[in-house]
Amino acid sequence: MRGVTALTGALLAGAAVSTAWQAPAFADQPGFSVAVDAPDEFTAAGQAKTITAVVTSQNRQCRKVRWALLVHSGIDPGQLKVTRVEEEREFRVQTRTEGDTTQFVDEALDPGVLCRGRTVTGRWQVEFDGPAGGAVQFEAQAFDVRDRLLSTGGAAAEVEGDEEAQPVPSEEATAEPPAAGAEAGPPADTPAAPEAEQAGDTALASQESSLLGPGLIVGGVFVFLGVLLLARLRARAREARRRAQALPTGFYTMPGAPR
DSSP states (O other), X not given: OHHHHXXXXXXXXXXXXXXXXXXXXXXXXXXXXXXXXXXXXXXXXXXXXXXEEEEEEOOSSOEEOEEEEEEEESSOGGXXXXXXXXXXXXXXXXXEEETTEEEEXXXXXXXXXEOTTOOEEEEEEEEEOSXXXXXXXXXXXXXXXXXXXXXEEEEEEEEEOOGGGSOOOOHHHHSOOXXXXXXXXXXXXXXXXXXXXXXXXXXXXXXXXXXXXXXXXXXXXXXXXXXXXXXXXXXXXXXXXXHHHHSOOOOOOOTTOOO
């Protein structure tokens, strides 16, 4: 019985030591604080906005800081774009997504040094592609050289969805399917397709242009024949008048009549 009691006590003591060792990795260190400044609203497919985190220290010892930004949101991670900026240049980060949280961790330590009376600032350019929107939470974490969490700060924002970018269902997709047993056929009042009308007009214009040339030639031939026939008729009329004028107009004495 005493052996069982001693074993149980040893296990509880080991668990307490293990818990005490892991706690600093998940809890803020005393004497540090992080304040986060973030916009209250983002617009999907809009311009990027800046998130700023400032860590302060009340400790005498100075230390370097590594930043991490966590974004908690139900929005598709593919819509999220975060650029870590340091001294007006892009600062390289490692990205990892687990569930609804995407984490951006600095690959290198921040150039600044955290001391009492001095601060270290982290900046991120954040934007969301369309079309979805929703609530989002930002969590900035400051770690030391040994990757121990010094302090955490957060802010909440709302992403306004881009309604214009959302796909509009087509009429074919929203049309009700035909009832079972109904015969398939074109609707009674279906208007002619613009492509069919344009094709018909083009064919008609082509046919008219192909008939225009022969029509002009035939018309010219008929006009020429008409003019020729009219000239011949006039020539015959002149010949008839000439012959009529050439006939004798005097009177002759009948044979046997007294002179």
